[in-house]
Amino acid sequence: MVDAGETVTLRLARALARDGYSVDTCRSGPTLAGQLGAGTYEIIVVGAGTADGAGLCANLRTAGVLAPILVVGRGASPRESATALDAGADLLMVAPVDVDELLARVRALLRRAHGHAVVRCGPVVVDRVGRRALVDGQPLVLTGREYTLLAHFASRPGEIVSRADIMARAWNTRLAASSNLAEVHVARLREKLRSHAWMIETVYGAGYRMRASRK
DNA sequence: TCAATTACCGATCTATATCC
DNA sequence: GGATATAGATCGGTAATTGA
Numbered sequence: 001m002v003d004a005g006e007t008v009t010l011r012l013a014r015a016l017a018r019d020g021y022s023v024d025t026c027r028s029g030p031t032l033a034g035q036l037g038a039g040t041y042e043i044i045v046v047g048a049g050t051a052d053g054a055g056l057c058a059n060l061r062t063a064g065v066l067a068p069i070l071v072v073g074r075g076a077s078p079r080e081s082a083t084a085l086d087a088g089a090d091l092l093m094v095a096p097v098d099v100d101e102l103l104a105r106v107r108a109l110l111r112r113a114h115g116h117a118v119v120r121c122g123p124v125v126v127d128r129v130g131r132r133a134l135v136d137g138q139p140l141v142l143t144g145r146e147y148t149l150l151a152h153f154a155s156r157p158g159e160i161v162s163r164a165d166i167m168a169r170a171w172n173t174r175l176a177a178s179s180n181l182a183e184v185h186v187a188r189l190r191e192k193l194r195s196h197a198w199m200i201e202t203v204y205g206a207g208y209r210m211r212a213s214r215k
Numbered sequence: 216t217c218a219a220t221t222a223c224c225g226a227t228c229t230a231t232a233t234c235c
Numbered sequence: 236g237g238a239t240a241t242a243g244a245t246c247g248g249t250a251a252t253t254g255a
Contacts, residue, residue, distance in 0.1 A: 186219090
């Protein structure tokens with residue numbers, strides 16, 4: 001999420017995080033360019049406080065960024081809207097933005113970009129667009145962090161996921177590496193998986209591995 | 216030494232009650 | 236009826252303890 005107006009950004013970012021999204025924020029296009037180098041994003045939201053939203057869109061597209069871009073404008077005229085869309089924006093919303101509508105637009109853009117992306121790993125099914133998870137067809141009630149962790153594991157079955165990777169994905173590495181947050185949340189996730197807790201296997205000294213079936 | 220578990224705390228959200 | 240205040244619930248985090 002790019003926005004120079006921090007108050008608005010924080011409010012929307014908080015709403016997105018509450019909905020289970022992992023959110024990075026930055027205040028300008030150049031800052032975003034640096035962050036894009038460090039990782040990939042499923043969607044980019046350009047806030048109303050950004051000086052040149054259309055220009056930023058154009059730069060992102062020129063740089064080869066394919067992720068959907070949602071631009072929040074300040075009462076944009078039809079001409080300004082057209083400029084932003086032509087520059088590479090996928091959707092334009094006019095501030096002030098209703099948070100529920102923003103979340104719905106984000107989901108819609110992700111649907112358009114990915115289709116109904118469903119990740120399956122044995123009895124676990126993760127709907128990445130609907131942000132739901134099922135085990136043996138039964139819905140799992142997960143918090144945002146727990147969902148992020150499960151989706152991350154499920155998309156890498158059989159692959160060792162290090163704690164550093166977990167921290168980077170779910171916490172954007174903003175916390176100290178000495179924190180045992182990953183352990184705590186994995187434990188909570190296992191608790192909710194109940195009889196399927198075996199699916200998250202500890203790889204001593206390396207991290208965790210998601211297994212689709214018992215050995 | 217590393218990983219798992221548990222208890223506890225603070226921040227935030229939500230539902231309900233009260234007041235104007 | 237709408238706005239505001241309050242209490243309880245929930246979530247995310249830290250720290251301490253235990254076990255392999």
